[in-house]
Amino acid sequence: MTNLRQALYSGIILMPTVFYLYSTSLITSMKTNSYEPAFFAAILRNELAWFEKPQNIVGSDQLHHSQHQSQLENGPSCLGRDALPLYRWADSSQVCKSNAAYSELVSLASESTSNIKTVASFCLEDHVLEKAKVSLKKPLAKCRTQSIKYGIIQGVSLCLWNIAHAVALWYTTILVKRGQSSFENGIRSYQIFSLTVPSITELWTLIPTVFSAISILTPAFHTLDRQTEIEPDEPKQPPRKSIKGDIEFSNVSFTYPSRPDMIILDNFNLTIEAGSKVALVGPSGAGKSSILALLLRFYDVNEGALLIDWKNVKSYNLKVLRAQIGLVQQEPLLFSFSIRENICYGNEVGEKGCQLSGGQKQRIAIARVLLKKPAIMLLDEATSALDAESERAIINALESLQQSTTNITVAHRLSTVINSDTIFVMDKGKVVEMGTHANLVTASEGVYSKLYTHQSFAGN
Numbered sequence: 001m002t003n004l005r006q007a008l009y010s011g012i013i014l015m016p017t018v019f020y021l022y023s024t025s026l027i028t029s030m031k032t033n034s035y036e037p038a039f040f041a042a043i044l045r046n047e048l049a050w051f052e053k054p055q056n057i058v059g060s061d062q063l064h065h066s067q068h069q070s071q072l073e074n075g076p077s078c079l080g081r082d083a084l085p086l087y088r089w090a091d092s093s094q095v096c097k098s099n100a101a102y103s104e105l106v107s108l109a110s111e112s113t114s115n116i117k118t119v120a121s122f123c124l125e126d127h128v129l130e131k132a133k134v135s136l137k138k139p140l141a142k143c144r145t146q147s148i149k150y151g152i153i154q155g156v157s158l159c160l161w162n163i164a165h166a167v168a169l170w171y172t173t174i175l176v177k178r179g180q181s182s183f184e185n186g187i188r189s190y191q192i193f194s195l196t197v198p199s200i201t202e203l204w205t206l207i208p209t210v211f212s213a214i215s216i217l218t219p220a221f222h223t224l225d226r227q228t229e230i231e232p233d234e235p236k237q238p239p240r241k242s243i244k245g246d247i248e249f250s251n252v253s254f255t256y257p258s259r260p261d262m263i264i265l266d267n268f269n270l271t272i273e274a275g276s277k278v279a280l281v282g283p284s285g286a287g288k289s290s291i292l293a294l295l296l297r298f299y300d301v302n303e304g305a306l307l308i309d310w311k312n313v314k315s316y317n318l319k320v321l322r323a324q325i326g327l328v329q330q331e332p333l334l335f336s337f338s339i340r341e342n343i344c345y346g347n348e349v350g351e352k353g354c355q356l357s358g359g360q361k362q363r364i365a366i367a368r369v370l371l372k373k374p375a376i377m378l379l380d381e382a383t384s385a386l387d388a389e390s391e392r393a394i395i396n397a398l399e400s401l402q403q404s405t406t407n408i409t410v411a412h413r414l415s416t417v418i419n420s421d422t423i424f425v426m427d428k429g430k431v432v433e434m435g436t437h438a439n440l441v442t443a444s445e446g447v448y449s450k451l452y453t454h455q456s457f458a459g460n
């Protein structure tokens with residue numbers, strides 16, 4: 001009879017304890033779920049508010065004001081920093097949601113913060129928030145139900161846990177009274193029970209966190225484990241070996257790995273002599289920038305060969321090759337340091353420079369590449385943000401400074417390229433015309449001459 005009673009008491013103590021442990025872990029994961037949508041909404045609303053209510057900038061704190069002002073003026077680049085929690089949230093949201101609503105929210109949030117100037121200029125703040133609200137509806141409703149459910153569970157479990165305490169203490173006193181246990185042992189057992197269970201509970205609550213961490217880290221490890229097909233340090237080569245700058249595309253076919261069905265270059269041939277100044281012109285999507293990407297070996301050709309100094313690019317050590325190629329793009333990325341520091345950074349790239357105009361950034365980017373003294377200079381719409389006079393001055397300077405450099409200029413504005421030794425006119429991944437400006441404009445039915453006439457007409 002005593003054994004039966006002991007078993008009954010043990011059950012009364014153990015069952016609420018197990019229930020307490022179980023409900024605590026459920027409540028922890030529920031809390032993570034319900035905070036995230038609300039957190040997301042708050043951040044998104046905050047990001048959009050900067051643009052919606054510039055009059056909110058108050059106070060005499062100069063630094064504070066200038067930060068706000070710079071954010072208002074420069075949008076995405078500055079917001080890149082301030083929107084960080086949003087992206088962190090986006091990462092952590094991978095944890096527990098296979099839910100489509102979450103991925104919809106993440107892309108909406110990323111797009112609207114990185115394109116915040118566009119959102120603001122079209123007065124789309126309310127529209128974005130409305131979209132976010134609609135996407136949030138499902139997860140929020142789910143969380144609300146969960147909150148109520150787990151609130152009840154938590155209340156019951158805490159109540160039972162306290163009952164278990166009371167029963168354990170009461171039963172201890174009975175055992176001591178009956179002489180079935182000494183006072184010391186009774187207190188010891190009760191202490192062990194009341195101290196170890198909360199400790200186990202603490203550990204238990206870590207389990208959802210551990211699972212979250214695993215879910216976050218798994219895709220990160222997948223990314224880290226990806227193997228590049230282009231090995232940057234192979235083959236080993238003395239780092240200072242310089243190249244002359246002869247270039248040949250021989251029967252090259254190329255598709256981007258992400259769009260293997262779309263042929264960008266098909267049996268493409270092009271020869272550029274070392275030290276010559278050539279230009280690639282033609283309609284959008286003709287493949288001009290893709291050619292520059294292949295020269296820098298951002299991608300490898302699918303068929304044919306790309307030769308530099310009559311050697312396949314694949315035979316060069318990638319770092320050595322890239323060290324001798326200078327690239328200036330249409331929208332250069334700079335650091336938010338001084339102009340001097342930006343230029344001295346040589347071949348490094350940052351994300352700031354947001355206090356400068358597009359033309360100023362381009363000039364710094366050109367100076368930065370010139371310091372590199374490249375054997376091949378790639379200018380991809382590099383002077384598009386400059387006025388005609390500054391552009392001419394820079395092109396003249398480039399031509400006089402870089403006598404021995406192979407220059408490849410991609411430009412839509414034909415005035416940029418009229419002095420080129422050879423102009424290659426591209427269309428749909430092929431060279432359709434080539435020659436000097438003087439030759440090409442005389443072919444009245446030619447693509448180049450039509451483009452030139454159109455631009456001259458538009459300029460008048």
Ligand SMILES: Nc1ncnc2c1ncn2[C@@H]1O[C@H](COP(=O)(O)OP(=O)(O)OP(=O)(O)O)[C@@H](O)[C@H]1O
Binds near residue numbers: 259
């Ligand atoms: N990373 C990429 N992944 C998939 N397709 C791409 C990628 N970059 C460009 N393309 C596609 O390749 C084609 C050629 O693009 P490319 O940028 O080389 O043309 P472009 O002549 O330089 O055009 P633009 O003058 O407008 O800059 C386009 O149809 C474009 O959509």
